Amino acid sequence: MELIGEPMSYCAGKRKYRSIELALDALDAIKAKNNDAQRHKNLKPYRCAICDHWHIGHDHKKAAIIAKPKGPKEPTPGQLRRARRRAAEKAVRAFLWQDRVETLRYLQAAVDREMQAYAAAGRQKVAPQPM
Numbered sequence: 001m002e003l004i005g006e007p008m009s010y011c012a013g014k015r016k017y018r019s020i021e022l023a024l025d026a027l028d029a030i031k032a033k034n035n036d037a038q039r040h041k042n043l044k045p046y047r048c049a050i051c052d053h054w055h056i057g058h059d060h061k062k063a064a065i066i067a068k069p070k071g072p073k074e075p076t077p078g079q080l081r082r083a084r085r086r087a088a089e090k091a092v093r094a095f096l097w098q099d100r101v102e103t104l105r106y107l108q109a110a111v112d113r114e115m116q117a118y119a120a121a122g123r124q125k126v127a128p129q130p131m
């Protein structure tokens, strides 16, 4: 167990440890010395945001004191698999939509040619009738 320097106001009365290993050793010693396991059940080492050492305390999830800063999470294999499946389904939908658009353009061109042929033959334009 090591006690380093003078405690700051927040850290007053708390022991400082240079590493999590030292804090865990100290926690084991505390638990071994005390028979009241229930009282020490929730004791955990945590990294102090103020002094940057390790303390032992209860896990009250204080906002300023976080044992490990959480980085961005890696996607799970399942998330990657679902993302690939969604991308494949999206590509299929995009292909079908493009195919449909091209078909409609082709039909529009056919209708336009037919109307021009009617006009060239001197006939009246007819509005397309719904089928």
Ligand SMILES: [Zn+2]
Pocket: 010, 011, 048, 049, 050, 051, 052, 053, 055
């Ligand atoms: Zn501290």
